[in-house]
Amino acid sequence: xxxxxxxxxxxxxxxxxxxxxxxxxxxxxxxxxxxxxxxxxxxxxxxxxxxxxxxxxxxxxxxxxxxxxxxxxxxxxxxxxxxxxxxxxxxxxxxxxxxxxxxxxxxxxxxxxxxxxxxxxxxxxxxxxxxxxxxxxxxxxxxxxxxxxxxxxxxxxxxxxxxxxxxxxxxxxxxxxxxxxxxxxxxxxxxxxxxxxxxxxxxxxxxxxxxxxxxxxxxxxxxxxxxxxxxxxxxxxxxxxxxxxxxxxxxxxxxxxxxxxxxxxx
Ligand code: NAD
Numbered sequence: 001x002x003x004x005x006x007x008x009x010x011x012x013x014x015x016x017x018x019x020x021x022x023x024x025x026x027x028x029x030x031x032x033x034x035x036x037x038x039x040x041x042x043x044x045x046x047x048x049x050x051x052x053x054x055x056x057x058x059x060x061x062x063x064x065x066x067x068x069x070x071x072x073x074x075x076x077x078x079x080x081x082x083x084x085x086x087x088x089x090x091x092x093x094x095x096x097x098x099x100x101x102x103x104x105x106x107x108x109x110x111x112x113x114x115x116x117x118x119x120x121x122x123x124x125x126x127x128x129x130x131x132x133x134x135x136x137x138x139x140x141x142x143x144x145x146x147x148x149x150x151x152x153x154x155x156x157x158x159x160x161x162x163x164x165x166x167x168x169x170x171x172x173x174x175x176x177x178x179x180x181x182x183x184x185x186x187x188x189x190x191x192x193x194x195x196x197x198x199x200x201x202x203x204x205x206x207x208x209x210x211x212x213x214x215x216x217x218x219x220x221x222x223x224x225x226x227x228x229x230x231x232x233x234x235x236x237x238x239x240x241x242x243x244x245x246x247x248x249x250x251x252x253x254x255x256x257x258x259x260x261x262x263x264x265x266x
Contacts, residue, residue: 013089016045016087016089020232024087063120086121086136087138088121095150121170136179137238140160140164186257230253
């Protein structure tokens with residue numbers, strides 16, 4: 001993507017201060033866009049802002065907080081008058097047994113992945129309609145696929161599947177706004193050390209995660225774990241002028257893990 005492809009474009013990325021979201025923000029800024037990065041962690045947002053400069057606008061916001069989302073939408077309306085790209089990327093993952101989950105773990109997944117995405121669409125669609133090429137990208141996961149049933153992962157995978165179905169409804173309901181889903185495989189980001197995995201006995205968390213990802217490479221025909229740029233490149237393409245006829249697509253980016261029939265043996 002050339003340096004100016006997204007000049008004068010405004011993109012909002014939830015969870016835009018780390019991992020995949022930061023990777024997407026970085027690429028958009030490099031391609032000339034202004035990015036509204038939404039996140040909860042002030043330090044991470046500030047660090048990203050120092051790296052990416054004045055076209056990275058950090059907004060502290062819990063994506064489940066509708067009042068705050070409305071404040072940000074008013075800010076974007078006042079400052080830019082439109083939004084070209086909305087990326088619903090924020091997400092959380094924990095392993096929890098169907099017999100032991102509680103309301104908190106339910107909301108931890110569904111409120112962020114499903115409700116949060118729906119709220120951003122609700123409040124930003126009027127501004128997306130002011131764009132000449134409006135685009136919504138929702139970030140799902142291979143965990144939502146019918147051929148991957150990881151144990152005790154039902155809250156995360158069902159919330160992601162709901163996000164995919166919701167995206168199809170957007171294609172029907174938001175005439176003129178393109179909505180597509182990206183389905184990442186295993187991507188090396190902080191999510192793996194954010195409470196998803198328990199350390200193996202006698203090992204640190206980061207050694208445990210490294211061991212798990214190393215073993216997972218055997219199931220990925222591309223021969224490596226993904227990196228945020230693998231996802232970000234596709235997001236930018238889907239939002240570009242070249243992709244104006246791509247609407248309602250679900251794109252798996254997993255190095256061939258699903259197609260090969262292999263899977264992470266959790
Ligand atoms: P990450 O932990 O770096 O990013 C997740 C971001 O979501 C964080 O910045 C976090 O602060 C933010 N977030 C969570 N709850 C929030 C809330 N209530 N309000 C605001 N922000 C909130 O991990 P990542 O891997 O970059 O995850 C990005 C997306 O990709 C997630 O939706 C995740 O489910 C999805 N995904 C990741 C992988 C992977 O292997 N890393 C695979 C498939 C899908």
